[in-house]
Amino acid sequence: MNTRQMKYFIRVFELGNMTKAAATLHVAQPALTQQIHLLEEELGVALFIRSTRGVKPTGEGTLLYKHARTILRQIDNTKAILHRKDNAISGTVSIALASSTARMLALPLIREVKQRYPSVILEIVDLPSADLTRQVLQGRVDFALTPDQQEIKGVTLKPFLVEELLLLLRADMPMKKRRVTIEDIRKLPLILPSLPNRLRSRIDHAFLERRLPYELIAEASTSAILIPAVRHGLAATILPYSAAHDEIHDGTISMRRFDFEFIREIFICHADNVTGNEAVACVIAVCEETANRLIADNIWKYTKLL
Numbered sequence: 148m149n150t151r152q153m154k155y156f157i158r159v160f161e162l163g164n165m166t167k168a169a170a171t172l173h174v175a176q177p178a179l180t181q182q183i184h185l186l187e188e189e190l191g192v193a194l195f196i197r198s199t200r201g202v203k204p205t206g207e208g209t210l211l212y213k214h215a216r217t218i219l220r221q222i223d224n225t226k227a228i229l230h231r232k233d234n235a236i237s238g239t240v241s242i243a244l245a246s247s248t249a250r251m252l253a254l255p256l257i258r259e260v261k262q263r264y265p266s267v268i269l270e271i272v273d274l275p276s277a278d279l280t281r282q283v284l285q286g287r288v289d290f291a292l293t294p295d296q297q298e299i300k301g302v303t304l305k306p307f308l309v310e311e312l313l314l315l316l317r318a319d320m321p322m323k324k325r326r327v328t329i330e331d332i333r334k335l336p337l338i339l340p341s342l343p344n345r346l347r348s349r350i351d352h353a354f355l356e357r358r359l360p361y362e363l364i365a366e367a368s369t370s371a372i373l374i375p376a377v378r379h380g381l382a383a384t385i386l387p388y389s390a391a392h393d394e395i396h397d398g399t400i401s402m403r404r405f406d407f408e409f410i411r412e413i414f415i416c417h418a419d420n421v422t423g424n425e426a427v428a429c430v431i432a433v434c435e436e437t438a439n440r441l442i443a444d445n446i447w448k449y450t451k452l453l
Contacts, residue, residue: 214286251447415434
């Protein structure tokens with residue numbers, strides 16, 4: 148088994164299709180298929196189930212995927228260490244963020260990492276919150292900032308911050324009260340995060356607890372859809388300040404706080420075996436410091452560190 152085979156295997160696993168994988172790898176499909184067959188023969192297991200619609204990983208294939216991602220990342224980091232100068236921290240560090248968190252944190256984090264660790268390449272993956280932990284477990288990212296994460300085998304959780312959940316609506320939508328109740332918004336048209344989503348579960352629980360229905364007109368898995376829908380007046384939504392700070396600042400979206408504690412907690416989530424990676428540890432520290440500064444400077448509003 149060599150690194151080329153592992154890279155080929157990873158691409159096939161992620162795309163679920165030999166033809167698409169071959170195209171993105173710029174190799175002929177027969178050559179790619181042969182390399183996968185050779186890998187299966189060497190390991191003595193089937194890695195994929197083939198069908199006319201594509202390929203699906205077997206249990207062994209899923210297990211190999213997790214280890215292959217980790218191995219390739221370790222190889223890249225080892226190369227970076229061997230070539231770094233003056234003992235500078237180097238390597239590629241990948242972080243998965245929910246869209247709302249990314250809107251607030253991604254650019255300041257990139258700027259800070261570039262300034263402090265110019266030999267570190269930061270990869271930011273913007274995903275629906277329901278997919279964040281899976282990325283860590285599968286070895287696709289080094290760490291994630293996950294909302295309301297419960298303990299799970301194989302990952303380490305560190306409390307990071309808590310965000311207040313706000314009612315967001317277009318600035319010209321009528322809502323005189325500065326503090327609102329769930330009863331106040333039950334007849335508002337709402338566009339909410341798609342299930343499964345822990346923030347959505349909190350919203351549903353708030354209505355169920357009061358035995359109230361709500362007017363759901365649409366769902367979306369990312370704030371990249373939720374916020375434009377609010378900005379265009381299609382509906383209101385419930386999200387943290389980070390999701391719409393630019394729109395709130397320029398006056399296109401207004402916000403209302405709730406009259407009860409309505410929050411979500413964010414955790415730093417990484418695999419148990421990542422603690423020895425110096426570059427990852429440094430980026431996590433920068434992430435914490437950057438968030439602290441944004442909160443202290445009142446840029447990341449209605450948020451506090453845990």
